[in-house]
Amino acid sequence: MSSDHWRRAGAALAVAALLAYPLAASSPYYLDIGVTVLLAAISASAWNILGGFAGQVSVGHGMFFGVGAYLPLLVYTLWGWPPMAGIPLGMLLAVGLAALIGAPTLRLTGHYFSMATIAVAELIRILVGTWGLVGAAIGLQGPATARGWWDLTFRDETPYYYIFLGVLAGVLALTHALQGRRLGYYMRAVKAGEAAARSLGVASRRTKLAALALSASLTALAGSLYVLKTGFVDPDSGFGILVSVQMVIVAALGGAGTLYGPLVGALILIPAQSWANSWLGGGGSGLTFVLYGGIIVLVARFEPGGLFELRRRMLRWRPERSRAA
Amino acid sequence: MLLDARGVTKLFGGFRAVAGADLAVADGEIVGLIGPNGAGKSTFFRCLAGDLVPSAGRVVFDGDDLTRASPEAHARAGIGRTFQVPATFADMTVLENVMVGAFLHHPGAREARARAREVLDLTGLAPLAGQRAGALGTPGRKRLEIARALATAPRLLLLDECLAGLTPVELRDAIDLVRKIHRLGVTLVIVEHVMEVIVTLAQRVLVFNEGHVIATGAPREVVADPAVIEAYLGRGYRERTDPAP
Numbered sequence: 001m002s003s004d005h006w007r008r009a010g011a012a013l014a015v016a017a018l019l020a021y022p023l024a025a026s027s028p029y030y031l032d033i034g035v036t037v038l039l040a041a042i043s044a045s046a047w048n049i050l051g052g053f054a055g056q057v058s059v060g061h062g063m064f065f066g067v068g069a070y071l072p073l074l075v076y077t078l079w080g081w082p083p084m085a086g087i088p089l090g091m092l093l094a095v096g097l098a099a100l101i102g103a104p105t106l107r108l109t110g111h112y113f114s115m116a117t118i119a120v121a122e123l124i125r126i127l128v129g130t131w132g133l134v135g136a137a138i139g140l141q142g143p144a145t146a147r148g149w150w151d152l153t154f155r156d157e158t159p160y161y162y163i164f165l166g167v168l169a170g171v172l173a174l175t176h177a178l179q180g181r182r183l184g185y186y187m188r189a190v191k192a193g194e195a196a197a198r199s200l201g202v203a204s205r206r207t208k209l210a211a212l213a214l215s216a217s218l219t220a221l222a223g224s225l226y227v228l229k230t231g232f233v234d235p236d237s238g239f240g241i242l243v244s245v246q247m248v249i250v251a252a253l254g255g256a257g258t259l260y261g262p263l264v265g266a267l268i269l270i271p272a273q274s275w276a277n278s279w280l281g282g283g284g285s286g287l288t289f290v291l292y293g294g295i296i297v298l299v300a301r302f303e304p305g306g307l308f309e310l311r312r313r314m315l316r317w318r319p320e321r322s323r324a325a
Numbered sequence: 326m327l328l329d330a331r332g333v334t335k336l337f338g339g340f341r342a343v344a345g346a347d348l349a350v351a352d353g354e355i356v357g358l359i360g361p362n363g364a365g366k367s368t369f370f371r372c373l374a375g376d377l378v379p380s381a382g383r384v385v386f387d388g389d390d391l392t393r394a395s396p397e398a399h400a401r402a403g404i405g406r407t408f409q410v411p412a413t414f415a416d417m418t419v420l421e422n423v424m425v426g427a428f429l430h431h432p433g434a435r436e437a438r439a440r441a442r443e444v445l446d447l448t449g450l451a452p453l454a455g456q457r458a459g460a461l462g463t464p465g466r467k468r469l470e471i472a473r474a475l476a477t478a479p480r481l482l483l484l485d486e487c488l489a490g491l492t493p494v495e496l497r498d499a500i501d502l503v504r505k506i507h508r509l510g511v512t513l514v515i516v517e518h519v520m521e522v523i524v525t526l527a528q529r530v531l532v533f534n535e536g537h538v539i540a541t542g543a544p545r546e547v548v549a550d551p552a553v554i555e556a557y558l559g560r561g562y563r564e565r566t567d568p569a570p
């Protein structure tokens with residue numbers, strides 16, 4: 001078989017495994033890990049469009065996640081609408097926010113852009129935490145019991161698993177389509193060298209803004225999915241720095257700027273995080289920071305390209321064999 | 326005139342890197358900009374490419390005033406350029422690098438890829454199409470920069486020391502490529518401090534020294550100009566070669 005056949009067989013196997021997982025998961029605990037993996041993969045894939053492909057490392061994507069998480073519960077709390085109706089509103093608001101903060105922050109490069117995004121996200125978290133309309137520090141709650149299927153409130157997590165899997169497939173398909181189009185090439189060119197890209201006619205600011213808007217809207221979608229499942233959001237779980245950092249870590253671990261990197265990163269990080277938390281019991285969230293910090297150090301020191309880059313380098317060590325395959 | 330730059334001045338703080346330089350380039354010409362290190366030719370070049378906005382003066386290209394236009398507007402107007410230190414997109418393949426240029430006039434990926442392949446054939450890079458640009462050596466990267474700029478279909482190509490640091494064989498290949506591009510109808514402005522190269526390529530040269538154009542004319546005449554010899558080699562050299570009668 002050629003390497004292309006192997007790749008196709010591997011992909012088919014991975015898809016089959018993802019589809020069959022809820023049937024194999026022996027307990028709600030394992031099913032919950034599966035759902036959390038998919039959610040992390042969706043949000044990190046959304047982040048990856050701006051941070052991975054266009055090279056603008058946002059550490060404030062929690063602001064878009066939070067907008068997406070709040071809107072469904074806000075329309076439910078204010079008007080009794082099904083939370084689902086808040087999803088497009090959240091995505092639209094995230095695009096608006098992206099346009100507003102993108103204009104000034106995308107002028108900054110490298111670390112300065114990252115720091116500006118942290119500052120904006122923290123500012124929004126604090127503002128939301130003091131704003132009574134959106135529940136201030138207490139947050140918002142969804143319908144306790146479903147009024148109908150449209151509330152998307154299920155006791156079992158299996159429906160969420162398949163909804164999230166479908167959305168992830170959509171996000172990956174969109175990313176793949178983007179990679180083959182002019183905007184995708186322009187984003188990679190801006191990342192690789194902004195001055196050179198501009199000399200070839202690439203309008204770099206417009207390219208970065210487009211990447212930010214697309215990335216923000218999909219991150220908001222991830223936030224909405226999260227809140228449909230949990231039925232609850234507060235400033236920390238929506239806009240907290242941990243939300244922003246997780247997207248960066250998941251994508252960087254698997255390989256930022258690659259199509260499947262965020263999914264691979266989520267498949268490794270989320271179970272590791274979950275097991276580490278259950279071993280050490282109550283003090284879990286503190287340990288999460290330690291785990292994230294450790295991964296940042298390891299990835300930055302040994303393999304800034306993530307696991308996908310590592311794999312590529314290992315394949316290059318034995319080019320004869322891979323060519324013969 | 327295709328390119329008409331008048332009184333271009335660039336100040337960095339109190340330092341006058343370029344002091345009122347003029348350059349008029351006709352369609353189809355090859356013009357060389359030479360001068361010792363620090364003479365201001367690269368700063369002048371960057372003003373022409375839209376990298377820097379001149380402190381004074383005007384740059385008009387094909388009737389359009391581009392003095393304050395962005396680098397991408399220069400590309401759209403029909404000015405291509407290379408960088409002194411090659412700035413190829415390291416993580417993209419050679420073909421993808423050229424496609425980024427081709428997208429300027431071919432928004433569809435299929436057309437851009439086809440156009441990029443034509444340019445790779447022309448520049449002799451076709452065998453390397455699938456390689457990562459970062460894996461190329463310096464001569465390959467310089468050639469790729471030219472190919473990438475060429476894919477934007479420029480009427481004027483600005484080359485910044487694209488021939489420096491090449492071995493004699495590489496140099497001959499590069500000169501052949503520049504001649505080939507010129508035959509396609511592309512006008513060229515070449516910055517170089519290697520005098521021999523310019524003398525064989527350019528129809529006309531401008532010599533920069535201390536921010537001023539100190540000589541202009543056919544290469545053979547210019548290299549014999551006492552002011553040029555002095556700028557390059559210092560006053561002592563001139564006195565030795567030009568003994569008092």
